[in-house]
Amino acid sequence: GESVGLHLPTLSVQEGDNSIINCAYSNSASDYFIWYKQESGKGPQFIIDIRSNMDKRQGQRVTVLLNKTVKHLSLQIAATQPGDSAVYFCAETFSNDYKLSFGAGTTVTVRA
């Protein structure tokens, strides 16, 4: 079967390397997924989203992958920079609901 990454509460990355952050979501009815970045003293900031009719979406230096079979979401950050240090949360919802359900969060620390 296809392997998926485990969710880790913390991730330490060398500057310039790629980061992969994993998230398992809970509700098979969810059809809309978002990755948020939370820096110290700030609220969650939107990074990228994906709908359930897609399995991959790319933004600037970020890519989100969705595997509905195993209810898994990942965020890939290319060429990680010091400014990427933050807590990253995945969130899920479905089209007729505005309530977000968040994952546990991964604290990313970028080493110089």
Place this chain on the structure above:
Amino acid sequence: EAGVTQFPSHSVIEKGQTVTLRCDPISGHDNLYWYRRVMGKEIKFLLHFVKESKQDESGMPNNRFLAERTGGTYSTLKVQPAELEDSGVYFCASSHTGMDGYTFGSGTRLTVV
């Protein structure tokens, strides 16, 4: 355009006291949400207003929490009496319709001692 504003940014109160948190949504956003992150855990939904009406308050922990949005503009979240386990960061968010413009404020860090 001003974002979602929350006040105060920090609050330290003693157990048993009352605290009121305020959220000013983005102008024109009918939807307003409260969330909470307890130390080191995930962010959890508390409730959702559409204008002045409570659409969903399924996440409110207990009756010590009271949220209001009189006039459909700003909202307050009152905790009375506060308990130690209420400590955490309280986030407010607002949106125009659905997920359109869904924006979070910077949060209020509440510490109950």
